[in-house]
Amino acid sequence: MSRQASGMQAWFLQRITGAYIALFVLYLAGVFLFAAPADYAAWSGWVASPWVTVTGMLFFMAVLLHAWVGVRDILLDYVKHAGLRVGALTGVALVLLGSGIWAAKILLLTVHS
Amino acid sequence: MQSKTQRPVFLDLRILTPRMPLVAILSILNRATGALLFVSAPVLIYLLGLSLDGPAGYEQALALLDNFLVKLWLFVLIWAVAHHMLSGIRFLLIDIDVGVELEQAQKSALWVLVAGGTVAAITLIGIML
Numbered sequence: 605m606s607r608q609a610s611g612m613q614a615w616f617l618q619r620i621t622g623a624y625i626a627l628f629v630l631y632l633a634g635v636f637l638f639a640a641p642a643d644y645a646a647w648s649g650w651v652a653s654p655w656v657t658v659t660g661m662l663f664f665m666a667v668l669l670h671a672w673v674g675v676r677d678i679l680l681d682y683v684k685h686a687g688l689r690v691g692a693l694t695g696v697a698l699v700l701l702g703s704g705i706w707a708a709k710i711l712l713l714t715v716h717s
Numbered sequence: 718m719q720s721k722t723q724r725p726v727f728l729d730l731r732i733l734t735p736r737m738p739l740v741a742i743l744s745i746l747n748r749a750t751g752a753l754l755f756v757s758a759p760v761l762i763y764l765l766g767l768s769l770d771g772p773a774g775y776e777q778a779l780a781l782l783d784n785f786l787v788k789l790w791l792f793v794l795i796w797a798v799a800h801h802m803l804s805g806i807r808f809l810l811i812d813i814d815v816g817v818e819l820e821q822a823q824k825s826a827l828w829v830l831v832a833g834g835t836v837a838a839i840t841l842i843g844i845m846l
Contacts, residue, residue: 619809619812622805622809623809626802626805626806629798629802643775644771644772644775644776647768647769647775648769648775651769667758671751671754671755671758674748674751674752674755675751675752675755678748678751678752696755699759702759703758703759703762706759706762706766707762707765709766710762710765710766710769713769714769
């Protein structure tokens with residue numbers, strides 16, 4: 605992964621994903637401020653709509669990549685011991701992949717009630 | 718005394734110290750808020766899953782949110798998101814050569830801090846009401 609997302613590529617990836625995440629967060633904030641789903645039916649129906657499922661999946665993918673680049677940068681700066689570094693990076697990668705799969709499962713299994 | 722004043726000064730700390738910290742603080746805060754959001758993500762996904770796990774799960778998730786400590790945590794997260802986002806936009810602008818000069822960078826740093834705090838304050842009022 606570090607080979608695929610290093611230097612200029614990581615820098616670019618961080619900005620593209622950051623921009624998408626920012627737009628989606630603004631959209632979320634708008635929905636919750638002005639048209640917050642009032643009950644379970646409205647909430648699950650909103651999540652299950654194709655637009656939210658697809659943009660939400662892209663959001664989680666963007667967050668996964670953004671967090672990987674960001675947390676990796678932090679770990680590379682502060683964890684100098686090679687073994688600890690590999691261990692920490694592996695842990696972070698597992699947490700992120702697990703979270704991504706979990707989030708995808710939630711989004712894909714949600715149906716209109 | 719004469720010879721002392723004529724010494725060349727390479728890095729005048731008297732000028733830098735009042736200016737550097739704010740810009741540096743912004744950089745550290747961007748990492749700190751990012752790290753906090755990373756650590757919180759699994760809990761947020763858990764809450765999302767619970768809220769979508771049938772009407773009972775939905776009620777359970779709402780009940781979990783109806784707790785002072787959870788609200789405090791959410792409030793800190795909303796501040797973190799607002800700050801990280803504004804701070805990210807600032808870095809993006811600096812990347813494309815907008816506001817690179819120290820004075821502008823310092824001004825925008827202050828602006829990000831204040832704006833992030835304002836979003837948090839508005840949210841706090843919203844949560845408490």
